[in-house]
Amino acid sequence: MRLESTPELEAFRGKVRAFVAEHAPGVKAHSGVRAPDPALMPAIREWTASLYEAGFLGIDWPVEYGGRPGAHPLEPSVVAEEIARARTWPPVGAASLASAAVIDFGTDEQRARFLPRIRSCADVWCQLFSEPEAGSDLAALRTRARREGEGEDAVFVVDGQKVWTTNGQHADMGYLLARTDPDAPKHKGITAFALDMRSPGVEVRPLRELTGTTDFNEVFLDGVRIPAANVIGAVNDGWRVAMSSLGRExxxxxxxxxxxxxxxxxxxxxxxxxxxxxxxxxxxxxxxxxxxxxxxxxxxxxxxxxxxxxxxxxxxxxxxxxxxxxxxxxxxxxxxxxxxxxxxxxxxxxxxxxxxxxxxxxxxxxxxxxxxxxxxxxxxxxxxxxxxxxxxxxxxxxx
Incomplete structure (x- = not known):
């Protein structure tokens, strides 16, 4: 096991530290993974976009979307460390998880549609995995998605509830898991979707915690129609998509x-x-x-x-x-x-x-x-x- 750094990695750290000191949007008032006040979101979006533009986020993305081939694999960790050391805001939401899923399992059209908007922070993503009866046991999720129609007009109609959705109140897009085959074994029959959070039938309700803040949310899905083109990976293969993206983070x-x-x-x-x-x-x-x-x-x-x-x-x-x-x-x-x-x-x-x-x-x-x-x-x-x-x-x- 080698724990010491390299001169190249430390030089990169120096660049990141200087950039954070100059551009960060102030110190976070609270510890942990917290949702910012709405008034802070424009500054955080600008800050996140600047990190991508400077090459400090999306380092391992395809080169055509801003990635840097040959970068040290620990560079993303250095960036995360320096942001935490400065006590400032990291990028909010689940864009890192969603981008990993889109890069590894998405179509060319999905990469061209979603990745640039993640880089510019035009879209903040949330993670729609956990449910009231499926938190630690994620495979027990019960949100259902049934297919209607065929071809380009096909949609999935989604009904269910998600919970503990951090930054759901700020999200433009959701990385959603839903059960598409209720008769399949527990870890099968699940599909991953990219959900427009502004879709009719999506309701976000804040959850007030012990701290008095509302970092988490409940998300109710009532007849929400998602185009079949927004399926990430193959239908009924969502468990593999989710585990892969979680493993890359x-x-x-x-x-x-x-x-x-x-x-x-x-x-x-x-x-x-x-x-x-x-x-x-x-x-x-x-x-x-x-x-x-x-x-x-x-x-x-x-x-x-x-x-x-x-x-x-x-x-x-x-x-x-x-x-x-x-x-x-x-x-x-x-x-x-x-x-x-x-x-x-x-x-x-x-x-x-x-x-x-x-x-x-x-x-x-x-x-x-x-x-x-x-x-x-x-x-x-x-x-x-x-x-x-x-x-x-x-x-x-x-x-």
Whole structure:
């Protein structure tokens, strides 16, 4: 395993860091994968388009759509790290997933239609996978799509409900999975679609969370008509399309390391501000010991990311790599926020709206949101079962 960088990659990092410092649309107010206020969306669209134009996004796309052949495969990870380190907005939505599906499985017409609009951020995409009864068990989805007509006039009529749709309120397009053959086995009979979110019958309802924000949404689909030309890949082959696009999205893992490193730095600064028995918390030996343990875990998280990247570069990826990385990151992220809250004592009960809240209540919001990471992308309890079965080869859990 080789974890050190290369001079070429570090030179690229310097370019990205300078570009982010000059063009980023300000610091995110909250931690995590959050939906911006509507007033911020024009600036974020412009920022995203500038990243594509500068060659920092879509690096592995076909050259005719702006990709750069011969680029180092870790360049997308460097970009994600530098955006996270600057505490600014990454591109919002599911365009990276949708573009991977279109590039690998779409038609030439679909690539020509969708990819330029992703590059210009004329279209923000959302991911329409999870359902009320099919979150961690995605293959149990029940949204139905039935075909009507033949030839160029053929459409699929979709009925169902999606949930936990981040940025659904901002999305122009949706990357949708729906069941097209209800009699097929569980992982078969599913089709992937590109859905115009402005289509009649699409209703987006915000979900207000513990944080008081509405990052997620419910999406109701009532007789929504999708042209057959918007099927991504083959009909009834949507599971393979979805798993392939999810497998190609690796840059977000690198951002987790930079994100936790920045939170640890903030935690140390908080320890200089908060007090224990009338003294700075950093002077308290128990506080320093706890910070040391958290710092060690942040380093372990970085090493796990480095191992996963090394295996990816050498084609030796393990079935449990991504699962273990997500579990470790999400639980460490929660523990960092939890310690930041507990270090404030009774002031930890204050919120963003309360005068005197340390860091404007950032730790309170981060603590409440941190539970989302342990559920999104597969609940950690489910992922542990997958580690046992896929990674360790243990007998499958009895159903």
């Amino acid at each position: 690796r840059s977000g893992v690198a951002a987790r390391g930079a994100e936790l490193s920045a939170v640890l730095d903030d935690l140390v600064r908080l320890a200089e501000t908060a007090t224990v028995d009338g003294r700075p918390a950093l002077d308290d030996s128990a506080t320093r010991q706890a910070l040391g343990e958290l710092a060690a875990r942040v380093q372990v998280n970085a090493a796990m990311i480095g191992l996963a990247q090394s295996r990816m570069l050498h084609g030796t990826e393990h079935a449990a790599d991504a699962l273990l990385g997500k579990i470790f990151f999400s639980e460490l992220n929660h523990d960092l926020a939890d310690f930041g809250l507990r270090m404030q004592g009774t002031d930890g009960l204050l919120t963003e709206e309360d005068p005197g809240a340390l860091a404007d209540g950032w730790w309170q919001d981060a603590h409440l949101y941190s539970r989302a990471y342990t559920i999104a992308g597969g609940a950690n309890e489910v992922l542990r079962t997958q580690v046992a079965e896929r990674g360790l080869g243990l007998p499958r859990e009895s159903r």
